Amino acid sequence: MKHAHILVTGGSSGIGYALVNRLLKAGHQVTATTRKPDDQSPRPGLTWVGLDLESNASVDAFLNNPCWDQPVDIVVNNAGFGLIAPIESASDEAVRAQFEANYFATMRITRHAMAHFRQHGAGTIMANTSIGGRMAFPYFGYYNATKHALEASYESLWYECMQSNIRVKIIEPGFTQTQFATHGMRTSGADHPAHVDGLSWLEHSMKTGTTASNPDVVAAVMERALFDNRHTLRYAAGKHSDALLFLRKALPDSWFQAIIGKAVLRGQKTT
Numbered sequence: 001m002k003h004a005h006i007l008v009t010g011g012s013s014g015i016g017y018a019l020v021n022r023l024l025k026a027g028h029q030v031t032a033t034t035r036k037p038d039d040q041s042p043r044p045g046l047t048w049v050g051l052d053l054e055s056n057a058s059v060d061a062f063l064n065n066p067c068w069d070q071p072v073d074i075v076v077n078n079a080g081f082g083l084i085a086p087i088e089s090a091s092d093e094a095v096r097a098q099f100e101a102n103y104f105a106t107m108r109i110t111r112h113a114m115a116h117f118r119q120h121g122a123g124t125i126m127a128n129t130s131i132g133g134r135m136a137f138p139y140f141g142y143y144n145a146t147k148h149a150l151e152a153s154y155e156s157l158w159y160e161c162m163q164s165n166i167r168v169k170i171i172e173p174g175f176t177q178t179q180f181a182t183h184g185m186r187t188s189g190a191d192h193p194a195h196v197d198g199l200s201w202l203e204h205s206m207k208t209g210t211t212a213s214n215p216d217v218v219a220a221v222m223e224r225a226l227f228d229n230r231h232t233l234r235y236a237a238g239k240h241s242d243a244l245l246f247l248r249k250a251l252p253d254s255w256f257q258a259i260i261g262k263a264v265l266r267g268q269k270t271t
C-alpha cells in the first residue's frame with residue numbers, strides 16, 4: 001500500500017506519537033486522536049480528532065466524525081491507560097473506568113472499523129495490548145485483565161477474518177519509556193507500605209533504559225506489522241518482550257510465577 005489513510009487512537013504521546021511520526025514520514029495521511037485536540041500542533045498530513053475513551057458521548061462523536069467519510073485503510077487502537085492497584089483494594093469506580101477505556105470503548109471502535117472495512121472490502125486493524133495481555137504482574141491485575149480481554153477478542157476476530165482481506169494484528173510491547181509511568185497511570189487503594197514498594201519498582205522499571213525501550217522501537221515493529229501483508233496475529237516489541245513471552249509459554253506456571261514474584265516483590269516483607 002503506497003499512501004494509506006491511517007487512524008491512530010492516542011497519537012499525542014508515547015508509542016502512538018512515535019507511530020504517527022513514522023507514518024507521516026512515510027507519506028501516509030494520518031488521523032490521530034487525543035482528549036486535548038486544541039493543544040496539538042498542526043502538521044502536514046495529520047488531522048487531530050477529539051476522543052475520550054471514558055465518555056460514551058465522546059466515542060459517539062468520534063464514530064460520527066467526517067474522518068470516516070473517506071476510506072480508512074488502517075485503524076490502530078493504541079490509546080489506553082494503566083490502573084495500578086492491588087486487586088484487593090481498588091475502588092469499583094477505578095476498575096470500571098479502566099475497563100471502559102481499555103476494553104469497552106476500544107471494542108466499540110473495533111466494531112465500527114470492522115463495518116467500515118467490510119463495506120470497503122479490505123482493511124487492517126491493530127490493538128496495542130502489552131506483554132501484560134499474556135501474563136499478569138502484581139499491582140497491574142486490572143490493567144492486565146483489560147489487555148487479556150483485548151487479546152481474546154482480537155484472537156477471535158482474527159479467525160472471523162481469516163477468509164477476507166481484513167488483517168487483524170496485536171502488538172505486545174514490553175516496558176516502554178512513555179508518559180504511561182507518569183501521566184498514564186492511575187492508582188487506587190495502593191496506600192499499604194508493601195504495595196508502595198511494589199509500585200515504585202514498577203515505576204522505576206518503566207522509566208529506566210535497562211528494562212524499558214524507546215517508544216520508536218515499538219513503533220517500528222508496529223509499522224512493519226501494519227504493512228507486511230501477512231495474516232500474522234501477534235508481534236512482540238521492545239526489550240525483554242520476546243524473552244518473557246517465550247518463558248511464559250515454555251515454563252511451568254509455578255516457575256514463571258516465581259521469577260516474576262522475585263523480580264517485582266524483591267525487598268518486600270511478607271505481610
Ligand SMILES: NC(=O)c1ccc[n+]([C@@H]2O[C@H](COP(=O)([O-])OP(=O)(O)OC[C@H]3O[C@@H](n4cnc5c(N)ncnc54)[C@H](OP(=O)(O)O)[C@@H]3O)[C@@H](O)[C@H]2O)c1
Nearest residue numbers: 010012014015034035053079080130175176178179180184
Ligand atoms: N508504556 C508501556 O510500558 C506500555 C507497555 C505495553 C503496552 N502499552 C500500551 O501502549 C498504549 C499507549 O501507551 P503509552 O505507553 O504510549 O502511554 P502514554 O504516553 O501515556 O500515551 C497514551 C495515549 O493514549 C491516550 N489516552 C490515554 N487515556 C485515554 C483516554 N481515557 N481516552 C482517550 N485517550 C486516552 C493519550 O492521549 P491524550 O492524553 O492526549 O488524550 C495518549 O496519546 C496503551 O494502550 C498502553 O496500555 C504501554
